[in-house]
Amino acid sequence: MKARKINKILSFMAPLLLFFIIWQIVGVLDLMDTTLLSKPTKVFERIIQLIQATNKKTIIEHSAESITRTTIALFLATTIGCSLGILLGLKKNIEETLNPIITFLMPIPGIAWAPLFITWIGFGNPTIISVGTLSAFFPIVYNTSLGIKSINKQIIWSTSIMGANRRKIIKDVILPGSLPHITTGFKLGLARSWRTVIAVEMLAATTGGLGYMVFDAREYLDVTTVYAGIILMAFLYLLVENTLIKELENKTIKRWGMIT
Amino acid sequence: MDELKIEIKNLTKSFMGGEGEVKAIENLNLSIKENEFTVLVGPSGCGKSTLLYMLAGFEKPTSGSILLDNQIIKGPGPDRGFVFQDFVLYPWKTVVRNISFGLEIQGFSQKEAIEKAKQKINLLGLQGFENAYPHTLSGGMKQRVGIARALAYNPKVLLMDEPFGSLDAQTRKLMQEELLRIWNKEKKTVVFVTHSVIEAVFLADRVVVLTDRPSRVKGIIDIHLDRPRDYEHTYTDERYIELREKVLNILKDEVIHHKQHYESV
Numbered sequence: 348m349k350a351r352k353i354n355k356i357l358s359f360m361a362p363l364l365l366f367f368i369i370w371q372i373v374g375v376l377d378l379m380d381t382t383l384l385s386k387p388t389k390v391f392e393r394i395i396q397l398i399q400a401t402n403k404k405t406i407i408e409h410s411a412e413s414i415t416r417t418t419i420a421l422f423l424a425t426t427i428g429c430s431l432g433i434l435l436g437l438k439k440n441i442e443e444t445l446n447p448i449i450t451f452l453m454p455i456p457g458i459a460w461a462p463l464f465i466t467w468i469g470f471g472n473p474t475i476i477s478v479g480t481l482s483a484f485f486p487i488v489y490n491t492s493l494g495i496k497s498i499n500k501q502i503i504w505s506t507s508i509m510g511a512n513r514r515k516i517i518k519d520v521i522l523p524g525s526l527p528h529i530t531t532g533f534k535l536g537l538a539r540s541w542r543t544v545i546a547v548e549m550l551a552a553t554t555g556g557l558g559y560m561v562f563d564a565r566e567y568l569d570v571t572t573v574y575a576g577i578i579l580m581a582f583l584y585l586l587v588e589n590t591l592i593k594e595l596e597n598k599t600i601k602r603w604g605m606i607t
Numbered sequence: 608m609d610e611l612k613i614e615i616k617n618l619t620k621s622f623m624g625g626e627g628e629v630k631a632i633e634n635l636n637l638s639i640k641e642n643e644f645t646v647l648v649g650p651s652g653c654g655k656s657t658l659l660y661m662l663a664g665f666e667k668p669t670s671g672s673i674l675l676d677n678q679i680i681k682g683p684g685p686d687r688g689f690v691f692q693d694f695v696l697y698p699w700k701t702v703v704r705n706i707s708f709g710l711e712i713q714g715f716s717q718k719e720a721i722e723k724a725k726q727k728i729n730l731l732g733l734q735g736f737e738n739a740y741p742h743t744l745s746g747g748m749k750q751r752v753g754i755a756r757a758l759a760y761n762p763k764v765l766l767m768d769e770p771f772g773s774l775d776a777q778t779r780k781l782m783q784e785e786l787l788r789i790w791n792k793e794k795k796t797v798v799f800v801t802h803s804v805i806e807a808v809f810l811a812d813r814v815v816v817l818t819d820r821p822s823r824v825k826g827i828i829d830i831h832l833d834r835p836r837d838y839e840h841t842y843t844d845e846r847y848i849e850l851r852e853k854v855l856n857i858l859k860d861e862v863i864h865h866k867q868h869y870e871s872v
């Protein structure tokens with residue numbers, strides 16, 4: 348069990364390592380302009396520097412700001428999106444009314460809402476979080492209602508014949524039965540809000556955040572810091588997905604055999 | 608034993624489909640006595656599940672009526688239990704919680720419900736699997752849970768829709784014997800659907816042969832075989848073999864009719 352896990356991590360890391368090595372070689376041999384390309388060793392050095400920075404915000408503080416915004420956005424999107432998704436999944440007429448609107452709005456990239464929100468509520472957290480919420484909302488509402496609609500009719504019958512009322516059936520059968528779809532929506536929502544929050548930070552953040560940090564570094568042609576930020580964006584997302592989310596799945600739908 | 612339990616009168620059920628109206632059942636009449644083991648056989652797609660769903664109250668008749676204890680069936684209710692071919696257990700509940708859930712719905716506290724569920728665990732031979740999740744069980748074990756769940760809240764009528772249809776032959780025979788043992792212990796009115804004549808005659812007090820769609824009662828064969836029955840003895844019983852032939856003969860025309868109409872090459 349443990350050995351398999353280590354094996355899996357290794358086979359994930361190997362190609363990444365190869366990529367970094369090639370990048371390093373290109374940088375060392377000066378095959379391309381290093382002010383544009385930088386080098387992995389320089390980037391990692393920079394990350395350490397940025398962690399220890401005393402004269403400005405550390406990269407940890409920037410990360411914390413992005414993570415906090417994403418968490419709030421995801422929490423709001425999950426609360427609103429799940430509630431509405433449940434309603435849409437249960438009430439056909441409401442779904443028929445709202446579905447065209449949702450279908451129309453869903454493909455719009457989150458970042459495209461930023462100019463509107465900046466105009467409405469200005470720069471700063473309210474705009475970043477609102478746009479992050481909006482972009483996570485659509486996959487969550489869509490997948491929740493899909494999950495509820497695709498519940499097996501027979502499992503509802505099994506419960507109704509025992510004398511369960513509608514409320515009990517919704518709470519104890521329809522909701523747990525939709526968990527695989529709800530989880531999918533939540534994971535898509537996490538990915539979407541993380542991307543959107545960082546993107547909007549470049550336009551609307553006034554204090555910090557990984558997006559802000561990267562965009563700010565660009566003004567000083569500090570490519571190395573840009574790479575440091577980018578690597579952290581990927582790293583933090585993968586960390587959350589592979590620990591928190593995985594753990595949550597392992598304890599629920601995976602344990603119940605509802606996903607493989 | 609002679610008390611009338613279920614009375615089906617002029618029952619018709621049609622569905623609106625893409626190609627217009629499909630009549631699944633037309634003018635079906637059938638009476639079932641209390642604690643009787645009735646097995647319905649008929650060609651596939653003739654409306655057996657549909658009939659069982661109406662007995663359960665999942666579906667409503669298009670016309671005609673079904674009386675249960677002289678009351679028209681208005682919807683599903685805990686005086687009946689249902690067992691599906693595909694088990695349809697709750698994947699997120701352990702075996703014992705699957706079984707106790709019906710009792711919790713009836714208003715028992717979780718503790719009492721689990722206590723009572725233990726009796727059914729013993730009855731179905733599920734000891735040791737109380738805390739397993741359904742996906743870890745074999746088909747036969749899953750259906751034991753399905754039956755225990757349907758029996759847990761003590762319904763008077765047990766409706767079973769090809770419950771052993773997705774089990775391998777060996778497990779299937781074992782489960783048939785188990786079912787008879789349980790039925791002998793907990794007297795219930797059983798309505799059991801199958802398309803296996805071997806299974807039907809082995810289990811039934813009465814085998815009801817349905818016609819091809821739209822379904823009506825083609826014939827009723829009383830199975831006066833001794834009980835308790837088991838495969839070792841009943842299988843070689845001449846009367847059992849005769850009765851099987853008899854049911855097969857009645858069914859044959861319907862299966863041929865079905866083939867000509869729906870599988871014409």
Ligand SMILES: Nc1ncnc2c1ncn2[C@@H]1O[C@H](COP(=O)(O)OP(=O)(O)O)[C@@H](O)[C@H]1O
Nearest residue numbers: 622624629631650651652653654655656657658
């Ligand atoms: N919900 C439904 N809508 C339309 N047609 C249905 C529906 N349920 C069953 N039918 C049709 O009614 C007929 C009887 O189905 P069913 O009762 O499942 O047959 P059986 O269980 O005997 O194989 C079939 O032709 C089936 O296609």
Ligand SMILES: [Mg+2]
Nearest residue numbers: 655656657768
């Ligand atoms: Mg069927």
